[in-house]
Amino acid sequence: MKIGEAADASGVSAKMIRYYESIGLIDAPPRSASGYRHYREDDIHMLLFIRRGRELGFSMAQLRTLTSLWRDKSRASADVKRLANAHIETLNERIASLQAMADTLKTLARQCHGDARPDCPILDAFAAHNGQK
Amino acid sequence: MKIGEAADASGVSAKMIRYYESIGLIDAPPRSASGYRHYREDDIHMLLFIRRGRELGFSMAQLRTLTSLWRDKSRASADVKRLANAHIETLNERIASLQAMADTLKTLARQCHGDARPDCPILDAFAAHNGQK
DNA sequence: ATCAACCTTACCACCATGGCAAGGTCAAGC
DNA sequence: GCTTGACCTTGCCATGGTGGTAAGGTTGAT
Numbered sequence: 588m589k590i591g592e593a594a595d596a597s598g599v600s601a602k603m604i605r606y607y608e609s610i611g612l613i614d615a616p617p618r619s620a621s622g623y624r625h626y627r628e629d630d631i632h633m634l635l636f637i638r639r640g641r642e643l644g645f646s647m648a649q650l651r652t653l654t655s656l657w658r659d660k661s662r663a664s665a666d667v668k669r670l671a672n673a674h675i676e677t678l679n680e681r682i683a684s685l686q687a688m689a690d691t692l693k694t695l696a697r698q699c700h701g702d703a704r705p706d707c708p709i710l711d712a713f714a715a716h717n718g719q720k
Numbered sequence: 721m722k723i724g725e726a727a728d729a730s731g732v733s734a735k736m737i738r739y740y741e742s743i744g745l746i747d748a749p750p751r752s753a754s755g756y757r758h759y760r761e762d763d764i765h766m767l768l769f770i771r772r773g774r775e776l777g778f779s780m781a782q783l784r785t786l787t788s789l790w791r792d793k794s795r796a797s798a799d800v801k802r803l804a805n806a807h808i809e810t811l812n813e814r815i816a817s818l819q820a821m822a823d824t825l826k827t828l829a830r831q832c833h834g835d836a837r838p839d840c841p842i843l844d845a846f847a848a849h850n851g852q853k
Numbered sequence: 854a855t856c857a858a859c860c861t862t863a864c865c866a867c868c869a870t871g872g873c874a875a876g877g878t879c880a881a882g883c
Numbered sequence: 884g885c886t887t888g889a890c891c892t893t894g895c896c897a898t899g900g901t902g903g904t905a906a907g908g909t910t911g912a913t
Contacts, residue, residue, distance in 0.1 A: 668834035
């Protein structure tokens, strides 16, 4: 299978497949005489694995660990679970941070009459250099 | 006030102050004879304004609009409110996306016994190339 | 033989930020 | 006046993942 087909089959762009190879996340596949990369089923599975990990928000560094755990048939599931829990923690922090932003903005937006007049609590809050907020 | 003091006073690093100037987000301040940037109170307020906007997750492009609204004493508060609401919407989308990731992972982690055994529903889900998920 | 669709590598760009380097400036202490 | 240290200047590199683009080679079908 050439890289374009592998990209279609895995949902990972050809560009990214080459990138993953360049950073050592996936193995370099065999090449045809003319230099074309050639992929097999297992490689597609790996790409799908990586794509799903990325879709769940794992970083490349974490994917590196996850793929090695995946390859390691004698891994301890505790290791995987630990990584997953750490990532859940990170996600929760990011959610809380975004939620706090949204809450603040919602409060401000509610106080803004939103008409043609120029006075605006949102801008006031941004500009506050006294203890207003 | 020199840039270091402006950085301390505003919470925006000197590096970022120069960057904001380079992209035209803030005006270039007057320079001393030897080339040092010199800031006044109003410049600090602007930097604080920008910092608060960034802390609420607005993009640089949005900050550009917000600062121009701030400067425009005859703005309509509706314009500010519209921008804020659009950003709240974006934040909500990002939150929902992260929440979906976290929920999926939580479900998988709950199913993983997390001990020394190698079988792991998390990896299984990542690897699924049939309709398992 | 030609043409389109593919492949290859090697760059540039993003966005906001930090770091580092090489050199100029200023103020305080001697 | 000289040294020293803290500051300032510009400029370049790196991040992380991804897309784009360019210049050229390969393949397969007509």
